[in-house]
Amino acid sequence: MLFISCIPETAGLIGIHVIPLKHKWALVGCTWLQYILGAVSILAWILMNANVAGQTKRTITNGLYFTFYAAGNIIGSNIFFAREAPKYRSGIIGLLVCYCVIMLSTVCYGLALIKENKNRDKKFGPVDAAVEEEAIINGFKDLTDKENSGFRYSL
Known part of the structure; x- marks a missing residue:
């Protein structure tokens, strides 16, 4: 889903980049595709939380994700140069x-x-009901995804 949710934004950006300014409604449509951006951020956050176990490990991972997300937003705004208006090629x-x-x-x-x-x-063998129950109990014991033999990564 994360990959698929990137497609509309990518298509919209390509459209903004290649469609001439005289086709205003096509450009508006491509701009509207950018509003799907929330799906990418949310799915990335969900995927990370589903695949990281252990309180300390999850806290550090969330902190790093948020730090890089904020840094990307700060840096990203600096690649839009006023001299390139209205297309902002860079x-x-x-x-x-x-x-x-x-x-x-x-x-x-x-x-x-x-x-x-x-x-x-x-x-460790395939996950059955007993292994799944043990994995859940081990999750409450604060085992990480590497330590919990019943843990399987979400795709």
């Missing part, structure tokens, strides 16, 4: 690069999680 290209990195990272992360889940199934 800003649009910067956003396109970011979305492409997110999409590539999502694919790589998903493949890594699939591999790790298969390795856990080989090492």
Whole structure:
């Protein structure tokens, strides 16, 4: 879903970049596609919280995510130069690069999680009702995702 939710924004940015200014409504439509941005941020946050176990590990991960998110917003606003108005070529290209990195990272992360889940199934056996119940109890014992043998990563 994270990968798929990046597609409309990427298409909108490409449209803003290539559509001439005389096609105002097409540009407005491409701008409206940018409002789906919330889905990307929310899905990334949900994916991170679903795949990190242990209170300390989760707190540090959330803190790093928020720090990098805020830094990206601060840095991102500095690549939109007034001299490039109204198309803001540098800003649009910067956003396109970011979305492409997110999409590539999502694919790589998903493949890594699939591999790790298969390795856990080989090492600890498949998850059945008893293993799942034990994994939940271990979650309350504050075991991390690496320590909890019943933990499986969400895709």
